[in-house]
Amino acid sequence: MTDHKPDRMRFTHFTSFAPAGPPGAMWNHPKARNFDYTNLDHWIKLAQALEKAKFDGIFWADVSSVHDVYQGSYATAVREAMQFPIGDPLMLTAALAASTKELGFAFSANVIQDHPYAFARRLSTLDHLTRGRIAWNIVTSFQPSAWKNLGHDTIGDHGARYEQAEEYVTVLYKLLEGSWEEDAVVRDLDRRVFADPQKVHAINHEGQYYRVPGIHTNEPSPQRVPFLFQAGTSGDGRAFSAKNAEGMFVYAHTPEGAKKVIDDMKSRLAAEGRRPSDMQFFVHLNFIVGSTEEEAQRKSNEADAYLSSEANITFSSSTMGTDLSAMDLDTPVGDFQTNALQGQFKALAEAAPDKAWTFREVVMSMTSSRIAGTPEQIADTIEAWQAAGVNGINVGSVTGPDDTYDFLDHVVPVLQERGLMQKEYAPGTLREKLFFGSESPSGPRVNERHPAASYRTSNVLAT
Amino acid sequence: MTDHKPDRMRFTHFTSFAPAGPPGAMWNHPKARNFDYTNLDHWIKLAQALEKAKFDGIFWADVSSVHDVYQGSYATAVREAMQFPIGDPLMLTAALAASTKELGFAFSANVIQDHPYAFARRLSTLDHLTRGRIAWNIVTSFQPSAWKNLGHDTIGDHGARYEQAEEYVTVLYKLLEGSWEEDAVVRDLDRRVFADPQKVHAINHEGQYYRVPGIHTNEPSPQRVPFLFQAGTSGDGRAFSAKNAEGMFVYAHTPEGAKKVIDDMKSRLAAEGRRPSDMQFFVHLNFIVGSTEEEAQRKSNEADAYLSSEANITFSSSTMGTDLSAMDLDTPVGDFQTNALQGQFKALAEAAPDKAWTFREVVMSMTSSRIAGTPEQIADTIEAWQAAGVNGINVGSVTGPDDTYDFLDHVVPVLQERGLMQKEYAPGTLREKLFFGSESPSGPRVNERHPAASYRTSNVLAT
Numbered sequence: 001m002t003d004h005k006p007d008r009m010r011f012t013h014f015t016s017f018a019p020a021g022p023p024g025a026m027w028n029h030p031k032a033r034n035f036d037y038t039n040l041d042h043w044i045k046l047a048q049a050l051e052k053a054k055f056d057g058i059f060w061a062d063v064s065s066v067h068d069v070y071q072g073s074y075a076t077a078v079r080e081a082m083q084f085p086i087g088d089p090l091m092l093t094a095a096l097a098a099s100t101k102e103l104g105f106a107f108s109a110n111v112i113q114d115h116p117y118a119f120a121r122r123l124s125t126l127d128h129l130t131r132g133r134i135a136w137n138i139v140t141s142f143q144p145s146a147w148k149n150l151g152h153d154t155i156g157d158h159g160a161r162y163e164q165a166e167e168y169v170t171v172l173y174k175l176l177e178g179s180w181e182e183d184a185v186v187r188d189l190d191r192r193v194f195a196d197p198q199k200v201h202a203i204n205h206e207g208q209y210y211r212v213p214g215i216h217t218n219e220p221s222p223q224r225v226p227f228l229f230q231a232g233t234s235g236d237g238r239a240f241s242a243k244n245a246e247g248m249f250v251y252a253h254t255p256e257g258a259k260k261v262i263d264d265m266k267s268r269l270a271a272e273g274r275r276p277s278d279m280q281f282f283v284h285l286n287f288i289v290g291s292t293e294e295e296a297q298r299k300s301n302e303a304d305a306y307l308s309s310e311a312n313i314t315f316s317s318s319t320m321g322t323d324l325s326a327m328d329l330d331t332p333v334g335d336f337q338t339n340a341l342q343g344q345f346k347a348l349a350e351a352a353p354d355k356a357w358t359f360r361e362v363v364m365s366m367t368s369s370r371i372a373g374t375p376e377q378i379a380d381t382i383e384a385w386q387a388a389g390v391n392g393i394n395v396g397s398v399t400g401p402d403d404t405y406d407f408l409d410h411v412v413p414v415l416q417e418r419g420l421m422q423k424e425y426a427p428g429t430l431r432e433k434l435f436f437g438s439e440s441p442s443g444p445r446v447n448e449r450h451p452a453a454s455y456r457t458s459n460v461l462a463t
Numbered sequence: 464m465t466d467h468k469p470d471r472m473r474f475t476h477f478t479s480f481a482p483a484g485p486p487g488a489m490w491n492h493p494k495a496r497n498f499d500y501t502n503l504d505h506w507i508k509l510a511q512a513l514e515k516a517k518f519d520g521i522f523w524a525d526v527s528s529v530h531d532v533y534q535g536s537y538a539t540a541v542r543e544a545m546q547f548p549i550g551d552p553l554m555l556t557a558a559l560a561a562s563t564k565e566l567g568f569a570f571s572a573n574v575i576q577d578h579p580y581a582f583a584r585r586l587s588t589l590d591h592l593t594r595g596r597i598a599w600n601i602v603t604s605f606q607p608s609a610w611k612n613l614g615h616d617t618i619g620d621h622g623a624r625y626e627q628a629e630e631y632v633t634v635l636y637k638l639l640e641g642s643w644e645e646d647a648v649v650r651d652l653d654r655r656v657f658a659d660p661q662k663v664h665a666i667n668h669e670g671q672y673y674r675v676p677g678i679h680t681n682e683p684s685p686q687r688v689p690f691l692f693q694a695g696t697s698g699d700g701r702a703f704s705a706k707n708a709e710g711m712f713v714y715a716h717t718p719e720g721a722k723k724v725i726d727d728m729k730s731r732l733a734a735e736g737r738r739p740s741d742m743q744f745f746v747h748l749n750f751i752v753g754s755t756e757e758e759a760q761r762k763s764n765e766a767d768a769y770l771s772s773e774a775n776i777t778f779s780s781s782t783m784g785t786d787l788s789a790m791d792l793d794t795p796v797g798d799f800q801t802n803a804l805q806g807q808f809k810a811l812a813e814a815a816p817d818k819a820w821t822f823r824e825v826v827m828s829m830t831s832s833r834i835a836g837t838p839e840q841i842a843d844t845i846e847a848w849q850a851a852g853v854n855g856i857n858v859g860s861v862t863g864p865d866d867t868y869d870f871l872d873h874v875v876p877v878l879q880e881r882g883l884m885q886k887e888y889a890p891g892t893l894r895e896k897l898f899f900g901s902e903s904p905s906g907p908r909v910n911e912r913h914p915a916a917s918y919r920t921s922n923v924l925a926t
Contacts, residue, residue: 017588019657028652035650035657038591038682040561064581066678074660074678081657085682087588094557095592098503117612118527118576125480125550128501129558149580149677187498189491192771194482194498194544197537214612215529215537219501219548308655 007437009382009420010392012057012106013050013404014284017089019081020400021061022315027081029306032400035081043092044099046401053408054422056434057104057135059229059394060089064113065146067318071325074145077318080311090122097130104430106135106229111164112150113141116171117212123226124176124218132222132429132444137229138244140165142319155321162236167207169244170451174203176224177446178455179216195219201457222444225452227431229282242268243451247280247392247434253351253365255388258283262389274449277439280391286370286398287378289406300372303398309364316363329360370398375414382420391438470900472845472883473855475520475569476513476867477747480552482544483863484524485778490544492769495863498544506555507562509864516871517885519897520567520598522692522857523552527576528609530781534788537608540781543774553585560593567893569598569692574627575613576604579634580675586689587639587681595685595892595907600692601707603628605782618784625699630670632707633914637666639687640909641918642679658682664920685907688915690894692745705731706914710743710855710897716814716828718851721746725852737912740902743854749833749861750841752869763835766861772827779826792823833861838877845883854901 019035020027027035036042050058066084068074077084089107096105105126114122126134140161141147147155156164184199205212230245232238241248242265252258258281266276288303290296317324371381382393397404415421426436428444435442446452453459482498483490490498499505513521529547531537540547552570559568568589577585589597603624604610610618619627647662668675693708695701704711705728715721721744729739751766753759780787834844845856860867878884889899891907898905909915916922 028655040592078658078660078663091557091588094554095560097558113581115613125554129503150578192491195541197541200541212612
């Protein structure tokens with residue numbers, strides 16, 4: 001493992017295409033405006049502000065259905081707008097393509113929503129329309145309601161979900177990297193040859209979950225495979241990330257906690273034949289900015305009045321796969337096994353190991369953690385995360401875009417002044433931008449150490 | 464059946480999100496520019512020109528895979544860019560939402576590409592982002608390659624495909640009309656009630672093809688159910704249209720042929736309890752405009768040099784489900800049974816019943832039919848179609864957008880002068896706009912005679 005002088009930090013804005021997303025679901029805060037989420041102008045304004053501030057991207061966390069584990073009902077999620085209703089973030093990405101030039105678009109999309117053949121087409125289309133500015137956060141779905149509404153009897157078990165995800169991305173790699181050779185498209189008007197069929201290959205995929213015999217529907221887009229994020233926290237999730245991801249959302253509540261995950265991941269990357277710098281590590285933090293520490297703290301306390309413990313318990317019940325209404329929330333957590341976000345759950349407890357955390361405390365801390373301070377204090381905090389090996393911050397929002405705009409106006413100039421944040425975009429696709437200045441500078445496509453590269457015709461022929 | 468004074472004609476522009484689509488695939492024409500189809504600016508320019516001319520909409524014909532029936536190979540489609548490669552038109556619709564204000568967006572999407580639960584979410588998202596300007600052309604997929612690449616062993620038979628489509632739209636109707644009551648969303652900040660869970664209903668669908676127990680992921684969009692097009696030509700297809708469609712693409716090569724279909728459809732509509740004016744009939748025509756008839760004819764003859772009979776036979780083999788390379792194309796058609804577009808195939812033969820059509824003649828006529836003339840001659844032609852009961856023209860393109868721009872510049876003013884085409888957009892959603900001035904004026908939602916209306920809570924409770 002190399003220890004290199006840290007380059008700039010990357011910044012994405014974390015949100016959902018919903019009235020309110022975790023954490024907090026404060027759509028009812030006086031300054032919240034995300035309940036206007038169906039209005040495209042709302043998003044254009046936000047995306048253009050992020051681009052003006054040189055944010056690397058905007059990230060939509062996504063679920064395919066409603067959080068209905070709590071009390072066995074969708075009632076609380078509907079009433080409290082807990083990440084619901086929820087639009088399709090791929091559509092929103094497309095809708096923002098023309099209003100921006102440099103901003104990246106990252107979205108979660110789970111592997112049970114679309115057949116990989118259709119999903120590959122969506123990815124290529126979006127990558128063309130945005131000229132290579134998309135990133136996909138690979139998720140298995142932890143929502144039983146999503147599985148059931150999408151035609152499955154029940155949610156797959158954790159290990160099987162990762163097995164299916166592994167085959168899913170393999171199909172995508174074959175389609176996106178293996179089907180069309182680099183020089184297949186010739187657009188030769190005189191000879192009337194749009195593309196050379198000899199250089200377009202059927203993938204002949206036959207696996208346990210998918211059979212895809214044919215060719216990809218799209219000519220190569222700027223990135224081919226979008227920049228790949230993953231947020232797995234379990235052992236299965238980390239193994240999947242080490243193999244496939246180029247960016248990882250690390251759940252940690254302290255820089256020390258993040259460093260533990262990052263160290264583990266760097267070992268895993270090495271075991272996969274990848275370099276430590278082939279992956280960038282992001283942490284999700286929420287900020288409340290004040291001109292003084294007191295002002296920030298006062299704003300933060302005021303925001304607490306709009307927190308709903310029931311909404312947060314609804315979200316946690318869904319991610320944990322356990323109806324928390326059936327439990328005594330004031331009992332200690334112990335070594336409770338969750339359905340998803342196990343690592344997030346544990347990371348919090350690990351952040352204060354001497355404390356006997358109760359379920360209620362864990363849930364509320366997971367969904368309301370935030371850093372309140374002056375721009376300088378916030379920059380200091382970000383430096384501390386950087387020192388732990390973190391490469392980027394997924395900047396959440398407590399009240400909806402209002403505190404995001406505060407961050408852009410007041411914190412970004414300090415970050416740029418300290419060299420913590422870019423002042424101009426690097427050229428090229430999102431992948432080139434994100435790896436710019438790192439020890440793994442990249443072209444528009446995944447590098448040769450990524451498993452998708454093994455399906456390139458040049459590599460297939462060489463083996 | 465009522466015979467009412469015809470109101471204006473509607474105009475949509477027919478294209479594909481591909482280098483070239485049927486008919487003709489003339490991406491290599493010197494004035495063709497659709498090979499620039501991956502460039503969003505190309506589409507923004509076209510959409511804004513259509514909107515400036517007061518076109519009702521743009522329509523993307525779509526397929527989910529490659530036309531590979533001809534010679535059992537994808538080679539010709541790839542080489543000749545016959546509707547391939549092909550992007551996802553729903554993404555392109557989203558990408559054009561912010562660049563336009565009034566133009567409608569219609570897209571084909573077949574029922575095997577997406578699970579209806581996921582597709583309903585896409586439709587609602589798009590309808591929100593465009594503020595109610597979308598139309599869906601309901602298609603079963605006639606491509607064996609699409610079925611196979613999307614996880615099916617083989618293409619379903621024609622009758623079963625319509626049976627599945629019927630269940631598919633039923634699931635959509637239940638989600639889009641039945642799940643969220645009109646006043647479910649309250650956005651009450653003080654009481655912290657985003658939506659009233661008592662007014663959001665699980666659809667509990669259990670059918671032969673789909674099981675969807677839950678609630679729709681999206682709050683009601685302006686139209687809820689998008690304006691519904693269909694293009695079925697077989698008996699099954701017409702029955703499906705009579706029940707479900709609000710707009711029908713009629714395949715006919717003469718106004719008399721169109722009138723026969725329209726008369727049949729009006730009887731079928733009555734049998735379904737719908738009014739003749741509840742459906743609008745569009746025909747697909749291609750135009751080449753000249754300042755004189757001679758100039759138009761010369762341009763048309765010049766265009767013929769760029770027609771590829773092999774590309775067209777590739778397309779026809781796919782729609783017919785028969786490899787035409789294995790047949791003597793110079794034999795008479797007789798009563799040949801096709802896999803899809805049976806009616807289109809027959810309509811052509813019926814248009815000249817005394818002629819003993821060969822396969823080659825049918826194929827080439829299907830894919831290269833066009834009307835060359837002066838703007839006044841073209842307007843005369845459109846009037847003749849209107850007199851046969853046609854409500855709209857799906858204006859194709861022979862050379863790519865070049866002749867579309869000719870149509871906008873030179874034919875539209877004549878059509879508007881004659882009252883054949885709107886000079887201003889009607890207010891409201893696409894549905895309100897399209898039905899404006901007809902004998903079935905409409906609000907934003909499907910009318911009470913449409914089967915989707917039966918799933919509204921008010922109707923469910925009333926029965």
